[in-house]
Amino acid sequence: MAFDGGRLAPGAVRDWCGTMPVHRRLLDSDPGYARAREEIETFTYDAAREDPPPLGLVTIPTVVHVVWSRPEQNVGDEQVASQIEILNRDFRRRNDDVAILPPVWAPVAADADIEFALVDVTRTRTEVAAFDTDDGVKSARAGGADPVSPDTHLNLWVCQLGGGLLGYAQFPGGPLETDGVVVTFTAFGSSGTATAPFDLGRTSTHEVGHWLNLRHIWGDDGDGCGGDDFVADTPNQGGPNYGKPTYPKVSCANGPHGDMFVNYMDYSDDAAMVMFTRGQALRMAAALRGPRSALLAAAATS
Amino acid sequence: MTPPPAALFRRWVHVREEDAEGVRVYRPADRPLPPARGRDGIEFRPDGTFADLRPGPTDAPVASVGRWTAPARDRLALAYPPGARSAGAPTGYEIVELTPDLLRLRAV
Numbered sequence: 001m002a003f004d005g006g007r008l009a010p011g012a013v014r015d016w017c018g019t020m021p022v023h024r025r026l027l028d029s030d031p032g033y034a035r036a037r038e039e040i041e042t043f044t045y046d047a048a049r050e051d052p053p054p055l056g057l058v059t060i061p062t063v064v065h066v067v068w069s070r071p072e073q074n075v076g077d078e079q080v081a082s083q084i085e086i087l088n089r090d091f092r093r094r095n096d097d098v099a100i101l102p103p104v105w106a107p108v109a110a111d112a113d114i115e116f117a118l119v120d121v122t123r124t125r126t127e128v129a130a131f132d133t134d135d136g137v138k139s140a141r142a143g144g145a146d147p148v149s150p151d152t153h154l155n156l157w158v159c160q161l162g163g164g165l166l167g168y169a170q171f172p173g174g175p176l177e178t179d180g181v182v183v184t185f186t187a188f189g190s191s192g193t194a195t196a197p198f199d200l201g202r203t204s205t206h207e208v209g210h211w212l213n214l215r216h217i218w219g220d221d222g223d224g225c226g227g228d229d230f231v232a233d234t235p236n237q238g239g240p241n242y243g244k245p246t247y248p249k250v251s252c253a254n255g256p257h258g259d260m261f262v263n264y265m266d267y268s269d270d271a272a273m274v275m276f277t278r279g280q281a282l283r284m285a286a287a288l289r290g291p292r293s294a295l296l297a298a299a300a301t302s
Numbered sequence: 303m304t305p306p307p308a309a310l311f312r313r314w315v316h317v318r319e320e321d322a323e324g325v326r327v328y329r330p331a332d333r334p335l336p337p338a339r340g341r342d343g344i345e346f347r348p349d350g351t352f353a354d355l356r357p358g359p360t361d362a363p364v365a366s367v368g369r370w371t372a373p374a375r376d377r378l379a380l381a382y383p384p385g386a387r388s389a390g391a392p393t394g395y396e397i398v399e400l401t402p403d404l405l406r407l408r409a410v
């Protein structure tokens with residue numbers, strides 16, 4: 001089983017002479033990107049069928065880019081450390097709050113066997129008051145910070161996002177120069193500027209889940225029942241859940257247990273999302289075997 | 303057809319925690335807003351189009367562009383592109399309140 005690229009050619013969607021907000025629209029409609037995503041899904045599907053032996057613990061070198069215009073946005077090293085610790089707990093099922101799981105889901109709550117090692121924190125002062133999802137924060141030319149070796153590192157940008165957005169990610173298969181995740185500074189880590197109900201670092205857990213190819217648990221079809229997250233052990237679910245739902249919350253005839261609103265890939269509050277499933281862990285492992293295999297290679301030689 | 307007030311023409315973010323009695327509350331996208339997972343939004347443009355903004359598969363908002371008409375000064379009728387109207391999305395609004403800082407819409 002081989003994975004032959006599926007990576008968008010550099011510069012295929014970026015036109016620095018044009019306006020930045022065009023970028024996202026181009027990415028979404030770019031046939032090269034659509035083809036890359038299709039290849040990744042085929043690879044992931046085959047990987048699930050072939051049931052390869054576990055990868056063992058994979059440690060992902062992580063660079064945090066703090067981009068700030070007001071002093072409070074320049075989050076401290078302690079807050080950065082709190083976020084890395086949360087990622088390491090959540091992806092290893094070492095989070096204490098896994099205890100809140102309804103018993104029915106305890107057996108599928110997975111240790112994804114992925115850890116994160118902070119290798120650098122960059123700090124950039126910017127004139128940009130709030131960043132949009134046009135990826136400006138990922139570019140020094142647009143007032144942000146360029147990614148560091150995104151093929152072998154997770155790049156995590158912390159900044160003020162506009163529009164009340166908590167964070168956003170990029171799936172495997174997108175352009176390297178924008179690869180990584182972005183989190184607003186009030187939803188980053190669990191100390192300092194982290195603000196309830198998004199003060200337990202779960203925005204980063206959710207975004208890194210996307211970065212490792214996880215889809216939203218409701219299947220990204222609005223409130224419909226036809227969407228799929230391509231994971232077998234998550235229930236079919238209508239739309240996203242918000243806040244702290246009460247078990248059981250039934251939609252799409254998924255009773256008696258209902259929506260898995262405790263999953264990191266729902267839209268619940270930080271204190272309500274506490275697990276990945278085994279199926280999600282396998283999907284992330286497939287991302288590491290395929291489109292993100294450079295991370296594995298780098299980890300093996302480090 | 304009477305055109306809607308010029309203040310309408312900007313990008314608005316739905317602050318659903320402020321919704322009350324069937325009225326949706328929107329705030330300007332370029333002002334500080336309380337963060338939340340999965341905010342939707344709407345952008346009205348003077349050229350007769352609107353962008354329906356929904357969280358996409360990696361959380362960045364994704365726009366579907368449709369056309370608005372104004373049957374009355376405080377009424378908006380929305381036509382979505384084929385397949386883009388999500389279940390339950392209104393096809394008409396009454397403008398309950400419109401200021402530079404606030405838009406309140408009731409689905410009709």
Ligand SMILES: [Zn+2]
Nearest residue numbers: 206359360361
């Ligand atoms: Zn998401």
